[in-house]
Amino acid sequence: xxxxxxxxxxxxxxxxxxxxxxxxxxxxxxxxxxxxxxxxxxxxxxxxxxxxxxxxxxxxxxxxxxxxxxxxxxxxxxxxxxxxxxxxxxxxxxxxxxxxxxxxxxxxxxxxxxxxxxxxxxxxxxxxxxxxxxxxxxxxxxxxxxxxxxxxxxxxxxxxxxxxxxxxxxxxxxxxxxxxxxxxxxxxxxxxxxxxxxxxxxxxxxxxxxxxxxxxxxxxxxxxxxxxxxxxxxxxxxxxxxxxxxxxxxxxxxxxxxxxxxxxxxxxxxxxxxxxxxxxxxxxxxxxxxxxxxxxxxxxxxxxxxxxxxxxxxxxxxx
Numbered sequence: 001x002x003x004x005x006x007x008x009x010x011x012x013x014x015x016x017x018x019x020x021x022x023x024x025x026x027x028x029x030x031x032x033x034x035x036x037x038x039x040x041x042x043x044x045x046x047x048x049x050x051x052x053x054x055x056x057x058x059x060x061x062x063x064x065x066x067x068x069x070x071x072x073x074x075x076x077x078x079x080x081x082x083x084x085x086x087x088x089x090x091x092x093x094x095x096x097x098x099x100x101x102x103x104x105x106x107x108x109x110x111x112x113x114x115x116x117x118x119x120x121x122x123x124x125x126x127x128x129x130x131x132x133x134x135x136x137x138x139x140x141x142x143x144x145x146x147x148x149x150x151x152x153x154x155x156x157x158x159x160x161x162x163x164x165x166x167x168x169x170x171x172x173x174x175x176x177x178x179x180x181x182x183x184x185x186x187x188x189x190x191x192x193x194x195x196x197x198x199x200x201x202x203x204x205x206x207x208x209x210x211x212x213x214x215x216x217x218x219x220x221x222x223x224x225x226x227x228x229x230x231x232x233x234x235x236x237x238x239x240x241x242x243x244x245x246x247x248x249x250x251x252x253x254x255x256x257x258x259x260x261x262x263x264x265x266x267x268x269x270x271x272x273x274x275x276x277x278x279x280x281x282x283x284x285x286x287x288x289x290x291x292x293x294x295x296x297x298x299x300x301x302x303x304x305x306x307x308x309x310x311x312x313x314x315x316x317x318x319x
Contacts, residue, residue: 006089007123008082013089019121026116027103031159034064037255038098040087040124040305043292049092050293050302052255054080056217058100064155065102069113072102072120079122080303087124087305097127097256103158130256133284135263135276136177138191138252140241141167145181145189145212153189153212161193168192178252180244180265183212188239194254195219198239198247199279205243208236218253221301225286228297230279249277251284258291259284 009019027033036057042049058076065072074082083098105119143166146153151160171179171192180196181189188207190196195216198205204226207213226232244250248271250262261284263274271277290298 002126004090004123004125006086007121008086009121010119013086016123019123021103021105021119022107024107024109025103026106026108027119027158029109030104030111031157031162032068032113032116033101033103033158034061034068034070034156035099035101035158036061036156038083038100039127039255039258039291040092040096040098041291041293041302042092042094042096043294046293048293048307049087049096049305050291051083051087051098051305052291053217053221053301054083054303056220057255060156060215060217061100061102064157065118067152067155068157070102070104070118072118074120082122083124084303084305086122090124092124092126092305094126095128096124098122098124101158127256129258132177133258133260135261135274136252137175137264137267138178138180138262139171139174139176139266140244141170141179141181141192143167143170143179143181145183147184147212154209154215156214164193182241186241187211188241188244189213191252191254191257194252194257194260195222197222197234197251197253198243199249199277200243200247202232202279204232204234204279205239205247206234206236207239211238216254218255218258221287221290222253222259222283224298225283225290226279229286230282232279247271249280251280259287 007019038057040049040051058079100122102120104116106116146163167179179192183189189211190213223234244265245268250270252260261276261280289295293302
């Protein structure tokens with residue numbers, strides 16, 4: 001990932017090289033921060049870069065901030081304006097990843113959330129596929145998903161991602177592309193840093209929000225596509241580990257992962273063949289068209305950067 005030219009740091013746009021934090025920064029030492037990941041997709045035919053679902057991402061970082069006793073001084077609309085200006089100043093003409101980050105900036109030693117002040121930054125950098133979208137092999141992790149009463153899973157907390165890192169690296173050393181988390185009760189939760197969907201007999205299933213998942217923006221987009229375009233309702237429910245072995249199709253989804261089909265789990269071919277199934281393929285096709293501004297029904301999911309006055313494309317909602 002190449003470094004950006006300009007970042008938003010402590011209330012202003014500055015050169016990347018000038019955006020520095022202290023080695024004593026509380027957020028660095030204790031993981032006291034929260035963040036979002038937002039995608040921007042370049043469409044060469046349109047000569048346009050489309051930023052995907054800004055509003056729900058910024059609504060979620062406000063929710064994460066409330067959980068952590070943090071103050072975020074920018075509204076959802078103000079954060080969207082900062083994002084568009086940031087991308088314009090960098091002049092990107094390729095797919096990008098945008099990272100808003102709210103963190104405790106105090107140079108203080110001591111584990112706490114009270115009595116601290118927050119700093120905010122945002123940067124963007126080129127990014128292609130985070131994981132393979134042509135079929136990945138996954139394994140159930142020996143690490144359990146963090147619990148909401150320990151480290152709130154529905155908040156994107158910087159320090160919490162050591163949980164994901166442990167599972168991801170274990171999967172790598174075991175010969176898999178990624179991991180599947182079980183929660184403390186032994187039920188399926190999510191991937192290392194993405195949500196999971198199963199298809200069984202034409203029906204779509206995903207773990208409910210009570211299974212320590214991140215309430216994903218892409219997860220909601222998938223359920224919208226399935227319902228409105230394919231006529232498939234998604235059932236949110238408890239999923240046992242062995243259901244992973246007998247489902248017809250499986251895929252992971254998230255801002256980074258996009259829609260990533262799973263072809264095997266614990267060395268068992270998904271669906272018995274390891275082929276990418278028809279429901280997954282249809283969802284992938286619609287999603288990939290929508291994020292590049294090529295699917296009129298979901299035009300409100302994306303915001304153009306360089307032609308921001310295009311009336312038909314406004315910042316979208318998570319529905």
